[in-house]
Amino acid sequence: MALLDSDASVDVRDLMQDMGDRARQAARAIALAPTDMKNAALLAIAAGIRARSGEVLEANVRDLAGMRQRDVTPAYQERATLNTERVEAIAQAVEAIAALPDPVGDEIAAWERPNGLKISRVRPPLGVIGIIFESRPNVTVDAAALAMKSGNASILRGGSDTIETNQALYAAIAEGLESVGLPADVVQLVPIRDRAAVGELLTGLNGTVDVIVPRGGKSLVARVQAEARVPVFSHLEGVCHVYVDKAADLEMALDVVVNAKMRRTSICGAAETLLIDAAADRFVGPLVCALQKAGCEVRGDADIQAMAEGVVPASEDDWSTEYGDAIITVGLVNGVEGALDHIARFGSSHTESILTQDEMVAAKFLNECDSAIVMHNASTQFADGGEFGMGAEIGIATGRMHARGPVGLEQLTSFHYVVRGTGQTRPV
Amino acid sequence: MALLDSDASVDVRDLMQDMGDRARQAARAIALAPTDMKNAALLAIAAGIRARSGEVLEANVRDLAGMRQRDVTPAYQERATLNTERVEAIAQAVEAIAALPDPVGDEIAAWERPNGLKISRVRPPLGVIGIIFESRPNVTVDAAALAMKSGNASILRGGSDTIETNQALYAAIAEGLESVGLPADVVQLVPIRDRAAVGELLTGLNGTVDVIVPRGGKSLVARVQAEARVPVFSHLEGVCHVYVDKAADLEMALDVVVNAKMRRTSICGAAETLLIDAAADRFVGPLVCALQKAGCEVRGDADIQAMAEGVVPASEDDWSTEYGDAIITVGLVNGVEGALDHIARFGSSHTESILTQDEMVAAKFLNECDSAIVMHNASTQFADGGEFGMGAEIGIATGRMHARGPVGLEQLTSFHYVVRGTGQTRPV
Numbered sequence: 001m002a003l004l005d006s007d008a009s010v011d012v013r014d015l016m017q018d019m020g021d022r023a024r025q026a027a028r029a030i031a032l033a034p035t036d037m038k039n040a041a042l043l044a045i046a047a048g049i050r051a052r053s054g055e056v057l058e059a060n061v062r063d064l065a066g067m068r069q070r071d072v073t074p075a076y077q078e079r080a081t082l083n084t085e086r087v088e089a090i091a092q093a094v095e096a097i098a099a100l101p102d103p104v105g106d107e108i109a110a111w112e113r114p115n116g117l118k119i120s121r122v123r124p125p126l127g128v129i130g131i132i133f134e135s136r137p138n139v140t141v142d143a144a145a146l147a148m149k150s151g152n153a154s155i156l157r158g159g160s161d162t163i164e165t166n167q168a169l170y171a172a173i174a175e176g177l178e179s180v181g182l183p184a185d186v187v188q189l190v191p192i193r194d195r196a197a198v199g200e201l202l203t204g205l206n207g208t209v210d211v212i213v214p215r216g217g218k219s220l221v222a223r224v225q226a227e228a229r230v231p232v233f234s235h236l237e238g239v240c241h242v243y244v245d246k247a248a249d250l251e252m253a254l255d256v257v258v259n260a261k262m263r264r265t266s267i268c269g270a271a272e273t274l275l276i277d278a279a280a281d282r283f284v285g286p287l288v289c290a291l292q293k294a295g296c297e298v299r300g301d302a303d304i305q306a307m308a309e310g311v312v313p314a315s316e317d318d319w320s321t322e323y324g325d326a327i328i329t330v331g332l333v334n335g336v337e338g339a340l341d342h343i344a345r346f347g348s349s350h351t352e353s354i355l356t357q358d359e360m361v362a363a364k365f366l367n368e369c370d371s372a373i374v375m376h377n378a379s380t381q382f383a384d385g386g387e388f389g390m391g392a393e394i395g396i397a398t399g400r401m402h403a404r405g406p407v408g409l410e411q412l413t414s415f416h417y418v419v420r421g422t423g424q425t426r427p428v
Numbered sequence: 429m430a431l432l433d434s435d436a437s438v439d440v441r442d443l444m445q446d447m448g449d450r451a452r453q454a455a456r457a458i459a460l461a462p463t464d465m466k467n468a469a470l471l472a473i474a475a476g477i478r479a480r481s482g483e484v485l486e487a488n489v490r491d492l493a494g495m496r497q498r499d500v501t502p503a504y505q506e507r508a509t510l511n512t513e514r515v516e517a518i519a520q521a522v523e524a525i526a527a528l529p530d531p532v533g534d535e536i537a538a539w540e541r542p543n544g545l546k547i548s549r550v551r552p553p554l555g556v557i558g559i560i561f562e563s564r565p566n567v568t569v570d571a572a573a574l575a576m577k578s579g580n581a582s583i584l585r586g587g588s589d590t591i592e593t594n595q596a597l598y599a600a601i602a603e604g605l606e607s608v609g610l611p612a613d614v615v616q617l618v619p620i621r622d623r624a625a626v627g628e629l630l631t632g633l634n635g636t637v638d639v640i641v642p643r644g645g646k647s648l649v650a651r652v653q654a655e656a657r658v659p660v661f662s663h664l665e666g667v668c669h670v671y672v673d674k675a676a677d678l679e680m681a682l683d684v685v686v687n688a689k690m691r692r693t694s695i696c697g698a699a700e701t702l703l704i705d706a707a708a709d710r711f712v713g714p715l716v717c718a719l720q721k722a723g724c725e726v727r728g729d730a731d732i733q734a735m736a737e738g739v740v741p742a743s744e745d746d747w748s749t750e751y752g753d754a755i756i757t758v759g760l761v762n763g764v765e766g767a768l769d770h771i772a773r774f775g776s777s778h779t780e781s782i783l784t785q786d787e788m789v790a791a792k793f794l795n796e797c798d799s800a801i802v803m804h805n806a807s808t809q810f811a812d813g814g815e816f817g818m819g820a821e822i823g824i825a826t827g828r829m830h831a832r833g834p835v836g837l838e839q840l841t842s843f844h845y846v847v848r849g850t851g852q853t854r855p856v
Binding site for chain 2: 119124370372373378420422424
């Protein structure tokens with residue numbers, strides 16, 4: 001669908017409902033498509049993106065010009081900018097998804113009943129996935145490819161600032177699908193800038209959308225979580241904790257804490273709070289010093305300020321802040337119980353790690369901490385589908401239903417029961 | 429909490445929010461309770477129900493008197509009626525749940541990464557379950573026991589007609605929990621008749637309720653599905669199909685079709701529609717005759733009426749009706765493709781069965797039919813957690829997320845990732 005110039009002439013509700021209806025139709029085609037066909041479509045999409053690289057970059061130049069006129073922040077413009085290398089990376093990511101195993105049709109479990117019925121749990125796709133994202137144009141292709149490979153139809157709603165870039169990329173997706181005989185409607189891109197389209201998508205479009213995946217900042221995710229009438233796979237924020245127990249190995253703790261905070265400060269698995277066992281306050285000085293030396297601002301309560309140099313006083317808000325930057329808040333807690341209480345109060349259920357050589361204390365933490373990912377003696381920066389061996393992920397989920405932690409291809413499938421009999425009837 | 433006599437004096441929103449907050453507190457206690465403690469509580473509850481049998485029956489007499497004054501239908505009164513045998517059956521059901529394996533803490537999957545990180549998926553409980561049900565008082569105890577055994581806190585809202593019976597049963601639940609040192613708030617029963625309580629529960633009570641399970645008729649389930657702001661495990665209806673293929677064994681088909689419809693006509697897995705391959709219209713006469721002989725009214729389109737005696741003309745609505753009674757609608761379809769199309773159009777995604785000796789045709793049906801349960805050469809009446817070997821179930825779910833098909837103890841748990849390292853940091 002071409003970009004519709006004048007949003008005013010469009011009935012947004014009708015447009016979106018039509019997209020939902022077409023997605024539901026296309027969902028059956030992609031659900032039943034064999035793995036070879038899906039992979040052929042993905043490779044055709046990757047080739048198409050390379051072939052259309054010039055058009056994509058021209059569209060991106062137009063989008064960026066618009067953003068400059070609207071005084072969009074330089075950081076936002078940077079995320080929205082494509083160049084030849086970034087377009088090549090997008091194509092390669094699609095090829096990587098083609099190379100992943102297809103979860104559709106996998107038998108997850110199988111058993112036989114005393115009456116001879118053979119029961120198995122098998123994975124069908126989820127159905128139709130609505131994906132709402134912001135400035136990064138690579139999400140357009142990445143999300144569409146993950147949804148497709150897992151047998152789902154998708155409706156993509158990208159940021160209005162990059163709509164021309166997304167349209168250019170979408171042309172390659174539609175062509176790739178059609179080149180193998182799949183309907184282009186397997187992936188649809190919302191063709192209008194009007195933000196009312198997001199509100200419509202969040203209604204589930206009369207049951208045609210099965211799940212919504214938001215990818216973007218906290219305000220986008222918060223809106224989606226508050227308004228969606230269908231299930232959402234998302235995390236609002238990653239206020240990740242590292243707890244250094246009195247039985248920690250200090251050398252390991254210095255490595256892991258600095259890595260958990262500083263390897264990349266912008267990812268959701270970066271540590272934001274360091275909790276130190278009050279029975280091991282000798283660790284405070286070295287840990288604070290190592291973080292500062294790595295370029296991190298350290299904030300702390302009165303105890304921490306008294307024990308280390310150059311600590312900025314922490315406010316109450318600091319304990320629940322995801323900085324996404326080279327800042328960490330440090331506090332003392334009373335052992336593993338104190339750490340668990342602190343995390344239950346201030347955490348975001350994303351990823352937490354305990355550093356200790358005491359296996360009993362580690363077991364208590366792993367058993368009682370109920371975040372999506374709990375770790376022992378490892379950096380929280382491993383909270384990632386690729387690092388988990390799942391291949392690409394569409395995001396991290398902190399909800400408790402269906403998908404939790406990295407959302408990869410398997411998490412984009414459902415399951416159902418297949419029962420094979422030889423004429424069994426149920427006794428009265 | 430005692431039954432509050434005058435609903436008018438209660439702020440329903442405050443009351444329900446307080447229940448949500450207390451459930452969330454209690455959820456941590458039951459999540460961490462060892463299996464032995466949960467089983468001891470369940471056995472104490474069963475003993476308490478037997479000990480309080482007299483009080484329960486007296487409360488039930490008062491509820492029934494109220495229903496007669498309000499001209500409640502005899503069928504409804506029958507479902508709400510307890511007697512000594514029914515109370516004993518309730519106690520035995522709790523003992524059966526105590527005997528089931530505990531899913532909490534189960535390791536579902538485990539693998540090791542090249543860097544030595546050991547990753548596993550482990551089941552924690554879901555959290556807090558809201559259960560909304562109608563007249564049957566056994567649901568009070570059954571649902572509470574299933575939620576507890578799977579490590580969840582629960583908030584029960586029973587039908588206002590049986591509130592005194594439910595209160596008497598609840599006294600045994602609270603005592604049983606406290607007798608082993610668990611908080612009584614692990615299970616709470618809404619103590620007011622005001623229906624506004626249901627609306628509040630459906631909001632999720634500010635994030636304190638993780639999932640809602642409705643147990644009752646279509647109007648209750650429809651309201652819950654339409655209004656709930658949290659995930660729902662439910663099925664609106666079970667319009668289950670049996671498709672008899674031209675390659676079916678007629679003798680098997682006669683057995684299975686009659687069983688699927690007539691063994692118990694009121695359960696959700698009972699067949700409501702019989703589809704017969706048009707290439708095997710010789711099956712129509714014997715199948716219709718066998719159903720009629722078993723006491724079933726047969727409705728059909730013009731083709732079926734022409735091929736068999738005593739067939740009632742079917743209206744368009746018949747194809748999507750769950751009779752819950754000794755009525756079935758019969759139609760011809762063009763092979764397995766026609767059956768799949770018919771089911772996609774009129775089905776309720778619950779349970780469908782194909783009868784055929786042709787393995788290729790069966791494979792097509794099992795692969796392409798996307799209901800929660802798909803069967804080959806078996807009666808749809810097997811759609812039941814007990815028959816699947818799952819032990820007791822809290823219901824059947826037709827949604828595509830998290831729980832699908834019979835909802836047993838495992839489906840009342842979540843999962844999260846446990847990562848064990850030896851100091852690994854993530855390379856840049």
